[in-house]
Amino acid sequence: MDSESLKYNKKRKKILNRSLIDIANHGFNKKMLNIAAKNCDISEGELGRLFPEGIFELKQYFFNEIDIKMLKKIDTLDYSNIRIRDKIYNGVIIRLDLFKKNKKSIKHIFISEASNPFKSLKHLWNTSDLIWKSAGDTSTDYNHYTKRILLSWVYITTLICWFNDKSKNINDTKLFLNRRIDEVLEFGKQSGKVKSKISKLNISNKLINLIKSLKSIKT
Numbered sequence: 001m002d003s004e005s006l007k008y009n010k011k012r013k014k015i016l017n018r019s020l021i022d023i024a025n026h027g028f029n030k031k032m033l034n035i036a037a038k039n040c041d042i043s044e045g046e047l048g049r050l051f052p053e054g055i056f057e058l059k060q061y062f063f064n065e066i067d068i069k070m071l072k073k074i075d076t077l078d079y080s081n082i083r084i085r086d087k088i089y090n091g092v093i094i095r096l097d098l099f100k101k102n103k104k105s106i107k108h109i110f111i112s113e114a115s116n117p118f119k120s121l122k123h124l125w126n127t128s129d130l131i132w133k134s135a136g137d138t139s140t141d142y143n144h145y146t147k148r149i150l151l152s153w154v155y156i157t158t159l160i161c162w163f164n165d166k167s168k169n170i171n172d173t174k175l176f177l178n179r180r181i182d183e184v185l186e187f188g189k190q191s192g193k194v195k196s197k198i199s200k201l202n203i204s205n206k207l208i209n210l211i212k213s214l215k216s217i218k219t
Helices: 003-026 030-039 044-050 054-075 084-115 117-134 142-163 168-190 194-201 203-216
Strands: none
Touching (some): 003 044, 030 054, 084 142, 084 168, 117 142, 142 168
16 A cells, blocks of 8 residues: 555544544534544545545445454454354444444434435445354355344344443343344244245334434434
8 A cells, every 4th residue: 555545544544533523512414524624634625535425435434444343353252162143242242342432423323324224224234244254154045135134133223222221331232132133043943934034024124114213312
């Protein structure tokens, strides 16, 4: 990577880190991004070059950075003698742990997803895909689809629980997550026709409704 690319990436990361501070006070919007850039001594013109698509691009950059950190953390764990369900649990908890330093700002970012639930579904799917792959999943049939949509359901409901969790060491969230994972595993055992059952339950529509409900979360 040349020096110009290094400077470019360094400035983008600087704005992201500052934004995670400023979002808590100003919300996740264009005004906040301009304030964050000003606090980083970056002009509006340069900000446009760093994030041409504004807060949408900042959000994508944020999720990409979290993905990288999550996978690095998972790679440090010994998964040789651990159950698949525990690998899934670890992936979600590691992600929440990466969020905790900026919990209020993270709330604002996810609340902004309510305005475009279909794009949010893509974020949920990508997170679920990474966690499943890190757990060793190599499925390519309909199980690939069902595993990820069910984990998306587990993840978003757990995230909502975490936003409101005031228990020590997020014990309430951990208990909730364990129950959700066990429910999904039991659901998968009930019938070989999981794909059909998911379709009948309209989980995709329920996910969209859950995403829309994020806007009611208090910040």
